[in-house]
Structure formats: C-alpha cells, structure tokens
Amino acid sequence: MQRSNIAFITLILFALSMAFWLNENDINQDAFLVAQNGVVRIPTIQDNETYRLKGEWEFHPNAFVHTDTSYAMTYLASNQDWSSVLGSQQGYASYVLKLTHLEPNHIYGLLLEEAGNSHRVYVNDKLILENGLVAKNALIYEPATYTTKAAFVSDEKGEARVIIEIANFDGVKGGLIQSPLFGSLNAIDYVYELTLMTEVFIFAGLLAIAFVFLFLHFIVNDVRSLFMAILSALVALRISTTGTHFIYMAIPYFDLPLIWIIRIEYLSVFLMLPVMLLLLGTFDAFNYPPKLQQFLYVPFLLMPMVIAFATEGILVVIFQIFQIVLIISAIYLIFLIVQAYRMQKIKLTRTIVIMILIFGAIAYNRLYNDRNEIAYFMLYVFILFVGTTVMKRFSLIRSHSEKLASTAKIDHLTGLFNRGHLNQLMEDSDVFELDQKYAVIFLDMNNFKEINDEYGHEIGDQVLRISAKRLRNSCHESDRIFRFGGDEFVIIARLKDEMDVKKVIKRIRDNFMEPIALNHLYLRISVAIGYTPFNPSVDNLKEVISNSDQRMYEDKRKNKFK
Missing domain, CATH: 2.60.120.260 (Galactose-binding domain-like)
Known part of the structure; x- marks a missing residue:
C-alpha cells in the first residue's frame, strides 16, 4: 500500500475517532426541556x-x-x-x-x-x-x-x-x-471544559497551520500555500468568535463589543468561500474561467468595508444571500469534480470521503444539535487533507530546486564540481571549518591539446572523464574536486598535516602513470601539479588558488612540459 494511501486512511480514522469520542461524551447531544x-x-x-x-x-x-x-x-x-x-x-x-x-x-x-x-x-x-x-x-x-x-x-x-x-x-x-444549559454540576463543568479544550485545540492547530503555510509561501512564493494560510486563519478566527470566546478571556485586549465580535464572525465566514475556491483553483482539477478567478478577489476588497458598517439586521440578510451563493458554489464544485474524474485528474474516492465528512458534519450540526464542535473538527480535517497535498507539492518543489541547485554546481562532462561553484566558495568561505587544515591543489594535464587535435574532441572528452575518475580515486571523500576549465582541475583537500597533501599528490601521479585505454588507443597522460596550504581563517581562497596555479607552472617547466 502506498504511503499516501496509508496517510489518508490514518487521517480519516483519526477524524472518525474524534467525532465518535465527542459524540459519546455528550458534548453535542444536548436534550431540551420546554417550559x-x-x-x-x-x-x-x-x-x-x-x-x-x-x-x-x-x-x-x-x-x-x-x-x-x-x-x-x-x-x-x-x-x-x-x-x-x-x-x-x-x-x-x-x-x-x-x-x-x-x-x-x-x-x-x-x-x-x-x-x-x-x-x-x-x-x-x-x-x-x-x-x-x-x-x-x-x-x-x-x-x-x-x-x-x-x-x-x-x-x-x-x-x-x-x-x-x-x-x-x-x-x-x-x-x-x-x-441556558442546565444539568448536574459535573455535567455542566464537563461540557464547558471539553468545549473549551476542543476549541483551543482546533484553534491552536489551525493557527499553527496558518503560520507554517505562510512561512512556506515566503520561502517558495507558492500561492497555494498563501491561500492555505488565509483559510486556516479564517477558520481559527471563526472558532474564536463563537462558543466560549476563550481568546477574549485569555487576552483581555481582544474583549470587543459583541457587535464587533459578530462582525468578525460574519467576515470570517463570508471570506472562507472565495478563499476556498481560490485555493481549489490552484489544483489542475478545478480550472475556473479567468474572469471568475478575478471576481473571487472582489470580496476581499468590499466585504471588510461592508461588514464594518453593517447592522446585525443587514448582516443577517447578507448571510442569507451567502447561503444561496454557497449552494450554487457547491453545485459548481461537484460539476468540476465530475469533470475532473472523467479526465482522470483526481482520485474520486478520496474526494467523496472528504466531502461526505464535511457535509455530513454540517448537516449533523444543523439538524441534530446546535453545537459546532464536530463541524469545526471536520473543517480542520479538510484543511489537513488539503494541507498534505500542499506539503507534498512543497516537497516536490524543494526537491526540484535542490536538484537544480545541485546540477548548477556540477560539470556535466566529468561529474565534478564546476568553476561556478568554486567561484561561490571564493565569495563565501564560511563553508570551511576555521580550525581545519586544507591544501589547494592545482592540476593541469600535459599534452592534452595534442590528443584533442590528433584524435578529436570525442576522444578528448573520454580522456577527461577517465581523468576525473582517477582524481576521485586519488582523493578522500571529504575532498572537493573542481574542473577549473579545459584540462585544468582544482582540489581542496582536508589535511591532518603537510605530509597528507604529498601523499595525495603521489597517488595522483601514480594513477596517471597507467595509460588510458580507449578502443585500440593507449594514451599516456602526465600531470603538472602545484599546491598551497590554505587556512580559511586567514587566507583568501582566490589568492591561494592563484599561488597554486603559479606553482603548477613551475612544476610544468621543471619537467620540461610547455
């Protein structure tokens, strides 16, 4: 079974368990007495x-x-x-x-x-x-x-x-x-404390989700994460303005007049619909017409101004209109879901299960009792469900970005680091440990130009790939090897003492003593090498590379390769 299926089943079982627990604990089964x-x-x-x-x-x-x-x-x-x-x-x-x-x-x-x-x-x-x-x-x-x-x-x-x-x-x-709610003192205390605990749990969870997705939005500039953050914050705001009003008890600064609490409550509900539609519009399954997408931004501009000055009577009228729009939107979404299923853009089973949970909870709330905890909890589950898809998208974006970043550092011919990455290290020496000893080795392949001219670039490329492999075999895993350009290479080697670098250079020379066999050709390649100790806390890497380059040319002249 795929991990995504296991996660989905776990989420549904968790939601049903919580709903069953709330149901069994009588938090939302208030009977009534008629006076x-x-x-x-x-x-x-x-x-x-x-x-x-x-x-x-x-x-x-x-x-x-x-x-x-x-x-x-x-x-x-x-x-x-x-x-x-x-x-x-x-x-x-x-x-x-x-x-x-x-x-x-x-x-x-x-x-x-x-x-x-x-x-x-x-x-x-x-x-x-x-x-x-x-x-x-x-x-x-x-x-x-x-x-x-x-x-x-x-x-x-x-x-x-x-x-x-x-x-x-x-x-x-x-x-x-x-x-008013009447009962035994234990039952009243239990209902109050469990209601408060449920509201705080869902509010805190949604607020945390909002901050996480807002953070993700700023990292990857993903609009889906932004809509998730806004939707989570709106549902959290809605919860804080009903029921126990725990946030106003916890933070007296927010102890607003009831008319403003009601206005905030209505505003959070009214804005949930366009935000949810905009969020769903970021998925391939819901392709809205461009004009509809633009229209969905209108409530963000108009609704706060309308709500700020509306009386409760006007708010009730707006809410009745909102319910009609909600029904139309639900029908339109069902139409889009059916279309998406026919085009194999969504897994219908998951969508149906989530929709049944949400609408079932709302119907239960409207028809069976006047408490909101199960409806809130199912909205919480919906946000978690959509959130998992957003997190999966973020994970893919991050993985792709890391792959691109890694690819940007690599020389495609040899598989070694490229000069661009070396230039980055010249600008940011913080990647090196200050108490660690290093040596910068500059290496040039002798008579490579003649091989390229005589046998062609294809043979020359194969020689470079084999040479890169020999350099990797000569160095430690912690050493960084760069193709500096053409047939020149730079190695930044970690050292215990100066003898270490001489051992590395000896292994390089020994590995290049063996001819390179390509089809019927046996090509002998030698290398000119120069090195300079490198102390990250004192030395400038660019200057150290330049010194190693000069010493490489001294080695080339000494061995009479020009």
Whole structure:
C-alpha cells in the first residue's frame, strides 16, 4: 500500500475517532426541556445529562426583577429576539423560569453562552454569576461576552427560581442568543471544559497551520500555500468568535463589543468561500474561467468595508444571500469534480470521503444539535487533507530546486564540481571549518591539446572523464574536486598535516602513470601539479588558488612540459 494511501486512511480514522469520542461524551447531544408559562418540570437526571431550557419564560421588559418592585410581564421563548416586545434590540429586561421536581437541597449547574452583552443570574434570590456590568443605560453598562457557568442549590421543596437580568446597548440581537444549559454540576463543568479544550485545540492547530503555510509561501512564493494560510486563519478566527470566546478571556485586549465580535464572525465566514475556491483553483482539477478567478478577489476588497458598517439586521440578510451563493458554489464544485474524474485528474474516492465528512458534519450540526464542535473538527480535517497535498507539492518543489541547485554546481562532462561553484566558495568561505587544515591543489594535464587535435574532441572528452575518475580515486571523500576549465582541475583537500597533501599528490601521479585505454588507443597522460596550504581563517581562497596555479607552472617547466 502506498504511503499516501496509508496517510489518508490514518487521517480519516483519526477524524472518525474524534467525532465518535465527542459524540459519546455528550458534548453535542444536548436534550431540551420546554417550559410553559414560565415553569418547567425537571425529570430525574443522570450525572452526565444536560438540557437546554427552552420554551416560554416569564419576560419582564425594562425591568430588573430582583431589585425593581413593579414591572410588566409577558412570556417569551428563551432564545427569541426580544425586539418583538421591547421594540428595539437595545435595552434591558429580565427572564424568569421556575424549575420544579428537583431533588431538595441538591447542587446543579447552569451555563450561559452569549447572553445579551452583559448578564447576571440569581437562583432563589442568590447571585450565582455575573458577566459584564448590567445597567439600565449605556453610560453605566459594560459589555462582556464570555460563556459563563455556575452552581446553585435547589430549595427544600426541590424548586429553583432562576432570574436572568440582561442589558444590551450594542445593537445586536437582544436577549438570550442560546437557551441556558442546565444539568448536574459535573455535567455542566464537563461540557464547558471539553468545549473549551476542543476549541483551543482546533484553534491552536489551525493557527499553527496558518503560520507554517505562510512561512512556506515566503520561502517558495507558492500561492497555494498563501491561500492555505488565509483559510486556516479564517477558520481559527471563526472558532474564536463563537462558543466560549476563550481568546477574549485569555487576552483581555481582544474583549470587543459583541457587535464587533459578530462582525468578525460574519467576515470570517463570508471570506472562507472565495478563499476556498481560490485555493481549489490552484489544483489542475478545478480550472475556473479567468474572469471568475478575478471576481473571487472582489470580496476581499468590499466585504471588510461592508461588514464594518453593517447592522446585525443587514448582516443577517447578507448571510442569507451567502447561503444561496454557497449552494450554487457547491453545485459548481461537484460539476468540476465530475469533470475532473472523467479526465482522470483526481482520485474520486478520496474526494467523496472528504466531502461526505464535511457535509455530513454540517448537516449533523444543523439538524441534530446546535453545537459546532464536530463541524469545526471536520473543517480542520479538510484543511489537513488539503494541507498534505500542499506539503507534498512543497516537497516536490524543494526537491526540484535542490536538484537544480545541485546540477548548477556540477560539470556535466566529468561529474565534478564546476568553476561556478568554486567561484561561490571564493565569495563565501564560511563553508570551511576555521580550525581545519586544507591544501589547494592545482592540476593541469600535459599534452592534452595534442590528443584533442590528433584524435578529436570525442576522444578528448573520454580522456577527461577517465581523468576525473582517477582524481576521485586519488582523493578522500571529504575532498572537493573542481574542473577549473579545459584540462585544468582544482582540489581542496582536508589535511591532518603537510605530509597528507604529498601523499595525495603521489597517488595522483601514480594513477596517471597507467595509460588510458580507449578502443585500440593507449594514451599516456602526465600531470603538472602545484599546491598551497590554505587556512580559511586567514587566507583568501582566490589568492591561494592563484599561488597554486603559479606553482603548477613551475612544476610544468621543471619537467620540461610547455
């Protein structure tokens, strides 16, 4: 089985295992209880059960029930926008719900997510949690958007009167965005901590992926890596603006008003689609028309400006339009996938598996529960899946670049290093160890010109190749051998002492004593050699090579070869 198939199967098994684990741990299987006329009967609950408190709560507009003495009352669904009663998104109000048939004097837990922009909760007239500063006007009020949880104790009758006072002067959806979550204290703690852990894990992983691919983009200037970095960052941003809002707890500097958090949330979602389409467009299977590719850049220019000034109502309208565009885009992508499969550009099995995981997770999120962890996790898997192809592409680019760089250093005729590489070493002597002794040997083949003239360049080339092989056999593996030009060679040899270089020169001369046999020809070649010690910390390599060249000519004259 190929490594790529093993990696893909491992990724899918990991995704399914995590989804099964999240599912089994009840993090996204919140049942619900429906209140009527402000009262809900609590069934016998197990230690690992949680319930959404939905249905009709008492609703007291423009009043804080715990402190005010007179107030109006109606009934309102816990997660319904209060503007239908208050006439505005902004304002303050109280939600009241009576829980009955609890165990007397028993500890329970309550969890609130994104309750208005500030809230405080009383149970049986005891304050159990507070988020932000609840007030009746915008001057005193201070928003906060953390997910909060607290414990409370039922009274002797097994009842609990829950009062949630909410203030919102930021122009976003008024009231409770999510129905409060109720259950045993252990279950509430577990849901909160596991949700937080899941969000932090996925957020940190996506942010790390974003930085890795951004780094790769700057290294190889690969646009696919850039789109991967942007997509990962957008999904990470989306996660940080929903659920527990952990990033705002960890870094108070980012504690923005809820309207801006919602704007960032919508912006991250809206930009995911064009980024994903641009990313897929870098693959051969998805060949978009040029005008469509250009159009996909338009949201990057327009969307931030639109989102910055849009009210929540406008954002909702834009989101409805976005969902229509999303469906059209999905159909278009399926069309391209089918086309690519017919042209054998993609492996359909992998694509189908990934698409089923993603759309299955989104459908599960929409139809079965109102939590996002599995959908986020499957998006995480999608990014990892696409990321593996980008990393494979980067690996191929790097391998190709290294091969080109290596080829650029090599003399194609002899397989030795070329003069260009030697020139690089002259400019950058840092490649040499400062405490290591070297010698630079300059070598020239005697009477090579006559052989070339008499027998032709083809024979001359073969002589050079055989000579290069003899030089390699004469030197250590750590020595660098260069073809300097024509029939001249330079060797940079590592030494223990000066005797080492003399041993190397002796081996070279001995190896060239043997005639070169080519077909019916037996050619005798001798060499003229000069060398100079080289200390990288003191000497200039270019000058050392020049000195060795002069000594080579002295050796040539001494042996009467001119």
